[in-house]
Amino acid sequence: MAKRKEIDKNREEEPESQESSSEESSSDDDTNMLDVEFEWFDPQPEHDFHGLKTLLRQLFDVDAQSFDLSALTDLILAQPLLGSTVKVDGNKTDPYAFLTVINLHEHQDKEVIEKMIVYIRAQAKRNSALSKLDDLVEKSANARIGLVLTERLVNIPSEVVPPMYKMLLEEISWAIEEKEPYNFTHYLILSKTYQEVASALNEEDSPKSKKQKKAGKKGTSEVFYFHPEDEVLQRHASCFGSYEYLVEGAKSDSKRTFQELGIKPEGHMILIEANKFEAAVKGLQEYFSQG
Template sequence: MAKRKEIENKRGEEIDSEESSSEESSSDDDTNMLDVEFEWFDPQPEHDFQGLKTLLRQLFDVDAQSFDLSALADLILAQPLLGSTVKVEGNETDPYAFLTVLNLQDHKDKPVIDKVITYIRAQAKVNEALSNLDDLVQNSDKARVGLILTERLVNIPSEVVPPMYKMLLEEISWAIEEKEPYDFTHYIILSKTYREIASALDEEDTPKSKKQKKASKKGNAELFYFHPEDEVLQRHASCFGGYEYLVEAAGSDSKRTFQELGIKPQGHMILIEANKFEAAVKELQEYFSQS
């Protein structure tokens, strides 16, 4: 299918520059600015399968092995008029980011969605803040739930996100006019966060008193967002919260952010009622236009 819409978004990136091809650097502090043009596309079944699988694996982190990511990618690509991908070198390249919505009730008989529903319910039961999700995702008489999946490579700026949400709103509106099953009452956004934690590599050399001090502060460690837009979306949420991954993760040392610290990722879910979703998207646009 042809490209739906192209939005030009050139972002300056600093790169180290010792000497350009045409002129010598006059200072060690000189940098060049690299302009990157992002393009928004409809999902492309013939081009995006592997790229979507990679991004889904990143989104679900260690729990990705619990899901049939191929089936999930196929389901996303089966609705090419809904959702977006972001690319930088044309339609036939792998996506650097994506956003889509899946109807949980409409696809509940598909094994991969049944697994996702079971996963959401299990996580909702271990975090009281998410308890409302348990009943919503299993009871189609009470709610029609759209599952929003979105992820991007780590070096892709957050500014690519608001246009994808804006286009999703438009596409859902068009789909409803065509009597397609996207008249949702609620949206669940699957995401992820992390906390900085002490590295286990140094524990053997750490005095016991310091170990106890670190342990006492562990529960109060600051929460960081892989997706900064989640902080905006949460202002419009009925509930939101984090959860530990079901699969035991590798040690924090494999994901160090600083010399003495590692990071511990965890899952995160946000529930937004459909009548508040448009306002949330509007605030996203305003927030990132000012940043």
């Protein structure tokens, strides 16, 4: 299928050579910029399976092993006129980002969605901020939940997100006109956050700093967002909250090269009522248009 939309975004790159770097050393902020043209596509079964599966594995982190990601990817690709992928080098390449929505009620008898519903209810029981989800996603409930799945590679700018949400709104509107089952009462967005934690590396060799001690105290760590847009979406939410993954995962010391603290990734859910979803999408567009 033809691409839907193109925009230009600037991404920072390292200086092209030591010579050019030295010539511009008068300013620490001098960098060479690479113009990148992002392209939005419909999900393509013949090209996107492996790329989408990789992004889903990244989204669910250590809990990814709880799901049949191949079946979930197939389900996403089975609705090619709903959702978007973002690519750089043409339609036949792997996606750098994606966004889609799945009708939990319509697919509740599929094994991967059954497990997803059990997973959501389990997390809702563990975090009181998410407690209303337990009843909403139950099979006999009258609610119609659209499960929003979205992820991108770490170096992809957040500005690719608002167009994907805008196109999703349009596609859902067209689908409803065609009497397809996308008339949702709520949208549930799965995402990720993280907390800074005291590093376990060399902890016996040096005393902890005040920052490390604070991070080591339960309940005192600040929540950080892998997806900055989540903070905007939460303004329109009926509930939201983070949760620890069910599968035991090691706390990351990846930041210890330059900082005192490691990170602890967590899952995150945002529930938005359908009549507020359009305002949430507009909020994203306004937020990122302001730079």
